[in-house]
Amino acid sequence: MTFPHSRNTKSSRAAILRSLLGGVALLAVTASARADEPIPQTEQSDIATLAPWSPHTLLVVDAAYQHGKDGRAYVVDADKGRLLGMVQAAYNPNVVLSPDASHFFVGETTWERGNRGERNDLLAEYESSTLKIVADEKLPSRALVTPKRNNLAISADGSHVYVYQMSPGSAVEVVDTASHKVTQTVDVPGCALIYPWGNSGFSSLCADGTLANVSIGADGKPSMTHSAAFFEPDHDGIFEQSPSVTKDGMAWFISYTGKVYETKLGADAVVSKPWSLQEGAGMKAAPDSSKPFEVTWRPGGWQMSALHKSNHELYVLMHKGPFWSHKDGGSEVWVYDTETHKRVRRMSLPTPSPMVGVTQDDHPLMFTTDEDTGDFYILDAKTGKQVHKMKALGGSLIFTVAPGEG
Amino acid sequence: MLPSEKKQGSMLDRLTESVLRRIAGRTSRRDVLTKVGGAVAAAPAFMLLPVSRADAATAKPRPQSPFAAKAQAKDDLACDYWRYCAIDGNLCTSCGGGTHTCPPGTAPSPTSWIGSCYNPQDGNSYMIAYRDCCGQDSCNEVTCLNTDGDQPSYRPMANNDIIWCFGTGTSEMYNCSTAAVVGKAS
Numbered sequence: 001m002t003f004p005h006s007r008n009t010k011s012s013r014a015a016i017l018r019s020l021l022g023g024v025a026l027l028a029v030t031a032s033a034r035a036d037e038p039i040p041q042t043e044q045s046d047i048a049t050l051a052p053w054s055p056h057t058l059l060v061v062d063a064a065y066q067h068g069k070d071g072r073a074y075v076v077d078a079d080k081g082r083l084l085g086m087v088q089a090a091y092n093p094n095v096v097l098s099p100d101a102s103h104f105f106v107g108e109t110t111w112e113r114g115n116r117g118e119r120n121d122l123l124a125e126y127e128s129s130t131l132k133i134v135a136d137e138k139l140p141s142r143a144l145v146t147p148k149r150n151n152l153a154i155s156a157d158g159s160h161v162y163v164y165q166m167s168p169g170s171a172v173e174v175v176d177t178a179s180h181k182v183t184q185t186v187d188v189p190g191c192a193l194i195y196p197w198g199n200s201g202f203s204s205l206c207a208d209g210t211l212a213n214v215s216i217g218a219d220g221k222p223s224m225t226h227s228a229a230f231f232e233p234d235h236d237g238i239f240e241q242s243p244s245v246t247k248d249g250m251a252w253f254i255s256y257t258g259k260v261y262e263t264k265l266g267a268d269a270v271v272s273k274p275w276s277l278q279e280g281a282g283m284k285a286a287p288d289s290s291k292p293f294e295v296t297w298r299p300g301g302w303q304m305s306a307l308h309k310s311n312h313e314l315y316v317l318m319h320k321g322p323f324w325s326h327k328d329g330g331s332e333v334w335v336y337d338t339e340t341h342k343r344v345r346r347m348s349l350p351t352p353s354p355m356v357g358v359t360q361d362d363h364p365l366m367f368t369t370d371e372d373t374g375d376f377y378i379l380d381a382k383t384g385k386q387v388h389k390m391k392a393l394g395g396s397l398i399f400t401v402a403p404g405e406g
Numbered sequence: 407m408l409p410s411e412k413k414q415g416s417m418l419d420r421l422t423e424s425v426l427r428r429i430a431g432r433t434s435r436r437d438v439l440t441k442v443g444g445a446v447a448a449a450p451a452f453m454l455l456p457v458s459r460a461d462a463a464t465a466k467p468r469p470q471s472p473f474a475a476k477a478q479a480k481d482d483l484a485c486d487y488w489r490y491c492a493i494d495g496n497l498c499t500s501c502g503g504g505t506h507t508c509p510p511g512t513a514p515s516p517t518s519w520i521g522s523c524y525n526p527q528d529g530n531s532y533m534i535a536y537r538d539c540c541g542q543d544s545c546n547e548v549t550c551l552n553t554d555g556d557q558p559s560y561r562p563m564a565n566n567d568i569i570w571c572f573g574t575g576t577s578e579m580y581n582c583s584t585a586a587v588v589g590k591a592s
Contacts, residue, residue: 065544065549066544066546067543067544068543068544068579068580069543069579091579092569109578111577111579115541115542115543115577115579116541116576116577117577119577119578143559143568144568144569144571144578145559145565145567145568145569146494146567148559148567166559166562166568167572168517168562168572190560191560192558192559192560192562193558193559193560204560205558205560206560207560207561233557233558233560233561234557237557237558237561238558239558240558240559240560292470292471292472293471293472293475322471322472323471324471324472324473324553324554324555324556325553326553326556327551327553327556
């Protein structure tokens, strides 16, 4: 190695030595910093597989109101606030999770050529670990309505999926999940929605203020009973998104004013005397539609309530507004003990939310959204403290589905 | 079909109609006969009193909701336009259509749900048919969510969540909503 124009050879050599040593040290530091990054090798493409779902793995439904045929369902790890995958869920879609969370079903509607051509109402079944489609059945029809959880339901044992149809008559399609076939379509005239109970029954809310209770017998034949009328839709309707539990058939029907009708669903459904969300919080009960101007705290939003079954806790989105503000998002979540009917917590939300969801474990997480930005908030359900914020997760996040809810 | 603004009857006609409609909605026939009978008997005396004229001049129906109390009758591109009291979705006026006109490339639904909205300009309430325009995906120019009288889908004729695109001859894909006046409600 020669270095031209060196007058002081000795000092030059020392400088070179220092420089070389410095370089070696720098290389060593760099190599150490990149210790986790292997030297690139030729790679093969593969596909991620999801671990069995934890209580904090959930589905988030995005109805994509601005371009409805592009709806989707996201799979989210709520502990990390990360997206694990997604599936398409087109045009006013709906989702249910199997009782063991190993599969989920997406009810969706497509047209053969985008916005035209033959209409396909579909029930797609996905494996939760791979998000591979394992069945893709064509349905007779399904209701096209801004999606509500109770337009699609699954029996406690996962043997039946129920699809609400409105074409325009009201009916419920019963799908056998083993054969993937619609075994029958049960007319529910004057009624809508599905609140499933047990392995072979469901109830619907009706225009006359009653419940229609449908039992599917061992012979596969349906029979229907009606409860007595217990609410007046004109004056104080019941929210369609009221929570229920399939296993024991318990439902908490919440009215626009904030009355809660605890109901044991079944062929002989028993509706209990209602209690008041406001009175449970030490306030005066809210008036019905006869006093439309009175501003007070009221339940409202889209998926405006959620239930933590084992903790006996009812989560309700609340806002201040007049009577016809039932679709206004909640600025707070009020949590009630379903046994004492008292409010046990009150949590302010980062932004008003049209939806609330909650996981079913001992360390529950709560979910809300900002409908203007599509941000998805993951909050501690006991304190309301923010755990994660998934920025702009979707366009129109309308509800969540977490393991163990049914 | 409604008479046009110019062909509307006299103030007294409209007032009489309005009052009778309200009475009819709240009382039995027997009650009506009793009250009308009493009113006829008392009319010669009362009609001469100035107080009854003052009453008549202020007998307009009052707005029945916070939306109605703030509604305007000038800008049909704004969510607070009076006839949008229960509309949910994209205003067709902002999508190339009008208050009762679908944009080109779409088709109106023959069925709809019905709302009742207060017009601050004439003080009457009108039945509004919220017919969807169908066949193209969502237009998304001006989007509103108003809920006066909106009931859940088990009352479908009063629910604004349902895609009212049955029988349009297009796909049931929702583009925007119109708000056609179909009659007087008061």
